[in-house]
Amino acid sequence: MQLQYREIRLAQHNAGRNTSTKAGAPWTLRYSETYPITQLARKREAEIKRKKSRKYIEPLIKLASTTQRLFMFTS
Incomplete structure (x- = not known):
């Protein structure tokens, strides 16, 4: 479940759904x-x-x- 949640959060960041993370896309989990x-x-x-x-x-x-x-x- 938690792995799936991380993948969803990363996809949201990369989709530009939040203006604070939109400019940094594509994001990678480090x-x-x-x-x-x-x-x-x-x-x-x-x-x-x-x-x-x-x-x-x-x-x-x-x-x-x-x-x-x-x-x-x-x-």
């Missing part, structure tokens, strides 16, 4: 977190967006990329 309920996921999304800082966001992406590579090699 980082994601999983939460048991949508309310918590939206709260975390808002927290990340409030930072509006590459100093905060880029390490999240780098950590996710490194973790994913480690997982792929250890599986």
Whole structure:
């Protein structure tokens, strides 16, 4: 269910349904977190967006990329 939700959100961003994301299309998913309920996921999304800082966001992406590579090699 959550994977489907991420795909829907990404499609909405790329479709230009929101003026704040329209100019950046096409978007690609670089980082994601999983939460048991949508309310918590939206709260975390808002927290990340409030930072509006590459100093905060880029390490999240780098950590996710490194973790994913480690997982792929250890599986």
